Amino acid sequence: MAQDGIGAAMKRKEDLRFLTGKGTYVDDINRPGQAWAAFVRSPHAHARIVAVRTEAARKAPGVVAVLTGADLAADKVGILPAGWLIHSKDGSPMVEPGHPALVADKVRHVGDQVAVVVAETRDQAREAAGLVEVEYQELAAAVTVTQAVAPGAPLVHDQAKANTCYDWHLGDKAATDAAFAKAAKVVTLDLVNNRLIPNAMEPRAAIGEFDRATGDLTLWTTSQNPHLIRLLLAAFTLGVPEHKLRVVAPDVGGGFGSKIFHYAEDFTVLWAARKIGRPVKWTNTRSEAFQSDAHGRDHVTHVELALDKDGKFLGLRERTLANMGAYLSQFAPSVPTYLHSTLLAGCYTTPAIYAEVRAVFTNTVPVDAYRGAGRPEASYLLERIVDVAAREMGIDRVEIRRRNFIQPSQFPYQTPVALQYDSGDYGATLDEALKRSDWAGFEKRRAEARGRGKLRGIGISTYVEACGIAPSAVVGALGGRVGLWESAHVRVHPTGTVTLFTGTHSHGQSHETTFAQLIAEKLGIPFDNVEVVHGDTAKSAFAMGTYGSRSLAVGGSAIVQAVDKIVAKGRKIAAHLLEAGEGDVEFRDGKFTVKGTDRSKSFGEVALTAYIPHNYPAGLEPGLEEGAVYDPKNFTFPAGCHVCEVEVDPDTGTVQVVGFTAVDDVGIVINPMIVEGQVHGGVTQGIGQALLEEALYDDTSGQLLSGSFLGYNMPRAADVPSFRVGTKVTACTHNPLGVKGVGEVGAIGSPPAVINAVCDAIGVRHLDMPATPERVWRALRTARKA
Amino acid sequence: MPAISLKLNGRSVTAEVEARTLLVELLRERLGLTGTHVGCDTSQCGACTVHVDGRSVKSCTMLAVEADGREVTTIEGLAAADGTLSPVQAAFREHHGLQCGFCTPGMVMSATELVRRNPGAGEREIREWLEGNLCRCTGYHNIVKAVQAAAQTGRG
Incomplete structure (x- = not known):
C-alpha cells in the first residue's frame, strides 16, 4: 500500500476551499446582465385554474417577463418525463401522466408551479410574483395513499383509475402461499415508512444562459448528474441540440437523492433565458424547497412472516401502498419496486417471498429516491418483523437472526427475489457489532438506568442492501430508460501529473480525494499529482452521475480500466526505451522495469516520452490519455449490523439515543476516514427518520404542515451521540476494486435498530416512526392500562 | 438609502443599503463574500453565521444597517493573511x-x-x-x- 493510496486516511483535497469560504455553489455565481426568476406556486393541494391574470405583475417595477402554463403549452415544451417504466401484474404499462414545468389546467399539490416572473432583481421578481392573480376552483384532495385508493376518492389524474399508477408484484405467489400453509407460526405487522424531506443544506438553484450569437445554452444547476439533466433537456423538455447545451454542476451542497432529478425550475430558467436573451437566475427559498424538492419514503405496508417451530423463516409476504405524489419524478417508479422488494430476502435464507406494491398518486409533492431509496423501506419492514417474530416465539433476537443467515459458504447466493448476492459474512459484522456495543453487558446498564427512572432499551438490525446500480441490460429489462455505466478519462500530462475527468459528481462524497488516492496507488505517483474534474458536461464525457452509492463501485471501476490502458501503453513506450520485449516489462510502484534487472524508466519519463516522441515505438500514437466506460456486472451488496441503545423518559416520552454502533461491510475501503464519515451521516439521517422527521400533510386540505425547519424536525448535534463505527471486509467479487459502496448503508441499517431499541425499552410490539415523545408517551400509557 | 460604515475582515467598508437589506445580502450580493451561505428562511440552519464584534450572529437575522460602526468577520477573514488556517x-x-x-x-x-x-x-x-x-x-x-x-x- 502506498502511504497515500488505497487504505490511507488522507485529508481531503476539497477542504481548503470550503473552510475558507472559497467554494463555488450555484448561488455564488452571477452572470453579466442576469435577471432573476421567482415562481408562482399553488397554495392549494388540488384545484382547477380558472384564470391567470398577469397584468399587475407585468407592470410592477423591474419586471422583464411573466410566463405561464399557457406560454409553455404554446411552445410545446417543458413536460418532465419519467425515467423508469414499470408494468403492472396484468402486463399493462404504468399510467404515466406528463409533468408540466408550469401547469395550465389544474394544480395537483401545494407548491405546484403555475407561473414564473422574471425581473431585474430577486426582490422585484418575488414581489411581482405576489401580484400574479390566479383564480382557482378548489377540488377535494386525495392526500394519503389510504384516502387515494378508497372508492370515490378524488382523481389526481383522470386517466389513473383509483389513483393507481401501477399494481406490481414480484416473487412466486404459489410457493409463498405453500410456505405459509405449512408454517408453525405466522407473524403479521402493519407499518408505515414515514414520509421524509431530504433537506440538503444547500437549497436548489439554477442559472440559464443563452448566447444568441452562437446558439449556445448553459445551465448551472445544483445537480448530482449534470449529463443526465443535459440529455433530458435536449431530448425531452427543451428540445435543443445536445451539443449546444452545457450543464455545469459546480460545488453542490449535499444531495441525498433530491438533486438527481430534472426539476421544473431547471427547465424554466433556460427556457426563459432563451426567450428574453438574458441569463436568468433562480434560488429556492427553504420554504419553497419543502414544497418543491422530491420527498422520500412514504409507504404503508402489511407484512407477514411464516416460520417453522424452530424460528426458521419459511416465507415472507409484503403488500405496500407506495406514494408517488402528484406526478412521477424521474426514478420514482423504480424506488418501491426494483430498489425495494428485491431486497426482501435481507441476510436470510427465506426460500419463498411474494411482494405486491401498488403505486398511488396523491395531491402531494412528488416522491422519489432519498438516501437509500427503497432499501431503507425493505430493511425496516424486515428487521421489524424479525424482532416481532423473535418476541412472539420466545427466541433471542440475535439467535433468530443467526439461525436464518445466509452462510459465507453459500455465496454466490440466489435470492427468490431476483438478486444474486456475490459475497458477504453476516455473522462477522454481527459478532463485531455485539462486541463493540457490549451487547452482553446491556442488562446491567438497563438496571442502572431504571435506578435513575429511565427506561433503557437495545435494538439490533442486520441488513443487506444493493447498490452500484447496475448492469445496463438488466436495468433495461426491468424498465429503466437509461444505461447505468460510468465513464472515466485519465489525462497524463507531459510532466507525469494526472487529471481525471469523471462522469460522477461529488457533493460531499469526497471523490476529489478518494479518486486521487486510487490513481496514486495504481500509477505509483504522489496523491498531490492528481486532480479530479467533475460536474461539467463540457469537460467530462457523458456518464450517469452519482446516486445509489455507485460512484466508486461503477465510476471507480471505470477509472481502473482507464488506468490499465495508460499502463499498457506506457509499457510499450518503456519497452522501446529499455530495448526490451513488452512482455518483459513490469509496472510497479511508478516504475516500468525489465523483469529480473534493475533497468527501469519512471512513469514521469514515460509520460514525457509520450509527448516528445523522438525515440518512440513505430506505429504508436503519441500522447498519454485514455478513456474507459464500465458497465457493472451485478449490483454490489453492502451489509452490516447496527446496534442502537436508547433511554426513554417515561414521564415525557422523550427518547435519547445513548449509544450507536455500526459495523458495515462495504467491501474494500479506499479511505477509512471518509467511509466512517459517510456512515455517521447516514446513521444520523436514519435516527432522524426513526425519532424526529416527518413530512406531515393536513389530510383534508393537503396543506404541508411541516413546511419549514420550524415544523420539520431535523437532527441537531444534541440529538445524536458519538458513534462507534467499524468495518469488516468481504471484497466484491465482480468489480476490479472489490468495493461495494458506503453512501447509504447508514440510512438503511439504522431506522429499524432505533425502533427495535425503543420497543425494547418500553415493552411494546410496534411503534410507527417517528417515535416522537407524544407517540412514545401514549404507547406507554396504553401498555400500562393493558 | 442609508449609508453605513463597518470594519469587515479588518478592512473599512462603506456601503449604501436599502433599509430592508439583510447583513447576509450585503455580504453575499454587494460585497461578493459568498463564503457566508443561506440555507433557510427561518433563522434555523446557521449557515449564514458570522461574527459581529466577536459574537456569532446569524446574518440572515440582522439588518445591514445594524452593522453600522461594528466589526464583522466572515469565514473569509478567519485564516491568517498568509493563508494559515485558524x-x-x-x-x-x-x-x-x-x-x-x-x-x-x-x-x-x-x-x-x-x-x-x-x-x-x-x-x-x-x-x-x-x-x-x-x-x-x-x-x-x-x-x-x-x-x-x-x-x-x-x-x-
Missing part, C-alpha cells in the same frame, strides 16, 4: 468535520466563538452550543471531535 479551521480538516461544505462556514464561525469563550468545552457543551447550526452530511460526530480538539488548544 485552529478551528485546521481542526475541521484534521478531523473530517465537513463533507459538502455548505454548512461549514457557519459551523466554523459558531465553533470559533465557543472555543474562544469556553476553551475547555466538553462534548455535551459543544453539542448544545451547536444547536443553531444544522449539518445534513456529517452526523455531527466529526464536527464535535474537531471542536473538542480545537477547544483543547485554547485558541479559536
